[in-house]
Amino acid sequence: MRQLLCVVVAGLFSLSADAVQADDPIRVLIWDEQQPEQKQAYGDRFLGETIAEALRLRPGLQVRSASLRDPQQGLSAEQLDQTDVLVVWSHIRVREQDDVLIEGVVQRVQSGKLGLVAIHSAHWHKAFVRLMQERAKSDAMAGLSEAERQSVVWEYVNESPYGRAVKEGDRRTPFVERGAGNIRKLTLPQCVFPAWRPDGAASHVTTKLPEHPIAAGLPKTWDIPHTEMYGEPFHVPEPDEVVFEERWDRGEYFRSGCVWRIGAGRVFYFRPGHELFPIFLQKEPLQVIENAVRWLGRD
Numbered sequence: 001m002r003q004l005l006c007v008v009v010a011g012l013f014s015l016s017a018d019a020v021q022a023d024d025p026i027r028v029l030i031w032d033e034q035q036p037e038q039k040q041a042y043g044d045r046f047l048g049e050t051i052a053e054a055l056r057l058r059p060g061l062q063v064r065s066a067s068l069r070d071p072q073q074g075l076s077a078e079q080l081d082q083t084d085v086l087v088v089w090s091h092i093r094v095r096e097q098d099d100v101l102i103e104g105v106v107q108r109v110q111s112g113k114l115g116l117v118a119i120h121s122a123h124w125h126k127a128f129v130r131l132m133q134e135r136a137k138s139d140a141m142a143g144l145s146e147a148e149r150q151s152v153v154w155e156y157v158n159e160s161p162y163g164r165a166v167k168e169g170d171r172r173t174p175f176v177e178r179g180a181g182n183i184r185k186l187t188l189p190q191c192v193f194p195a196w197r198p199d200g201a202a203s204h205v206t207t208k209l210p211e212h213p214i215a216a217g218l219p220k221t222w223d224i225p226h227t228e229m230y231g232e233p234f235h236v237p238e239p240d241e242v243v244f245e246e247r248w249d250r251g252e253y254f255r256s257g258c259v260w261r262i263g264a265g266r267v268f269y270f271r272p273g274h275e276l277f278p279i280f281l282q283k284e285p286l287q288v289i290e291n292a293v294r295w296l297g298r299d
Contacts, residue, residue: 025062026297028055029083031074033090034067041278048089050280051289058290068093075101080108084115084297087289088128089273091121094162102126110134112264115296117289120273123191123234124162128267132189133159135237135262136174140186143176155179157187166235168194173235195231195252200277203227203246205256205284213295214243214257214268214288222284228274230254236269244288246271257288268292 032038032048042050052065064083066074068090075098080086086105090097105127108114118128137154144152158173166173177185203224207215224246231252237260244257256271270288272279279285 025060026293027082027084028052028061028063028293028297029074029079029086030055030063030065031086031088032065032067033093034069035091035093035275038275041276042281047273047275047280048087051087051286054280054286055290055293061290061293068096073098073101075105077104080104080114085117085293086114086127087117087119087293088122088125089119090125091275094124094126097126099126102130106130106134109265109267110263115265115293116267117292117296118267118269119289120228120271121275123193123236123269126162128269129161129189129191131260131262131267132191132236135260136186136189138262139237140174140176140184144184148182151182153181153183155183155185157185158190159188161188161190161192164190164192166190166192166194170194172233174237189237190235193230193232193234193254195229197229197231197252198274198276199229200226201229201248201250203229203248203256203272205272206245206247207243208245208257209241209243212241212243214259214291216291217287218284218291224272224279224282224285226277227272227279228277230256230271234258244270266296268296 030048030052032046034046038047048065052063055061055063109116109131118125122128173187174189175187179185205222207218207220209215229248229252232254239258240261241259242255246254246256254271258269260267272285
């Protein structure tokens with residue numbers, strides 16, 4: 001049964017003109033919290049294992065998987081040094097993620113040695129949050145005059161946003177406030193949104209940037225039959241590119257495929273991927289992850 005599923009998943013992928021392979025494979029690490037509920041959607045496998053198994057069938061990719069339970073949580077320096085793109089999924093065990101190991105991810109992304117793909121509830125994965133914080137700091141500095149940059153003293157608020165919701169109408173984070181003298185107070189991004197609805201209603205995806213490498217082979221519009229709803233505003237720095245957006249029949253909207261440049265590296269966030277729905281047995285979401293891995297791995 002498992003072999004048959006691999007063959008079916010392989011058949012869902014479509015090669016694009018952008019998928020010309022280099023001699024050296026792109027080294028991909030799929031990191032997953034491995035929440036037990038995932039097996040309700042993916043049989044005897046976790047969500048991360050499902051993605052890894054599918055990507056291993058594609059040419060030019062060298063794929064490994066890891067989890068929170070592995071030695072050094074699967075994110076040792078040795079592991080990261082052998083990785084070009086890190087794909088992460090997490091949900092309820094965020095506070096267990098080791099801060100020192102996470103800083104290894106952050107530093108590699110900022111230096112351009114590693115690309116990061118965050119999926120669905122990984123909006124609170126510590127690596128994603130830390131990179132959004134670094135982008136917020138960069139944006140805040142860019143908003144100052146040259147003279148102000150020479151003398152500014154920063155105070156940072158909201159360095160640990162995990163587990164705290166926002167309400168509709170709350171001031172969107174990040175934001176800067178002026179303090180006394182040369183002090184500026186930066187409230188860091190909450191990395192969450194005011195509304196969500198895990199009822200499995202279908203979402204309608206629009207490919208906003210069809211020429212973007214992450215959109216290669218994707219139709220202009222496509223549906224996800226069963227998913228969780230996230231509702232804007234997403235409390236993150238303004239993305240450099242919004243590749244996909246999602247809408248629901250009840251009127252909600254979300255920027256569901258966003259790219260940020262952070263230092264010399266890039267981060268891609270892809271919203272679909274709830275643990276109770278088999279989203280990564282569908283060809284379009286799998287194509288998005290493959291495209292993102294190839295683009296970030298070549299950058």
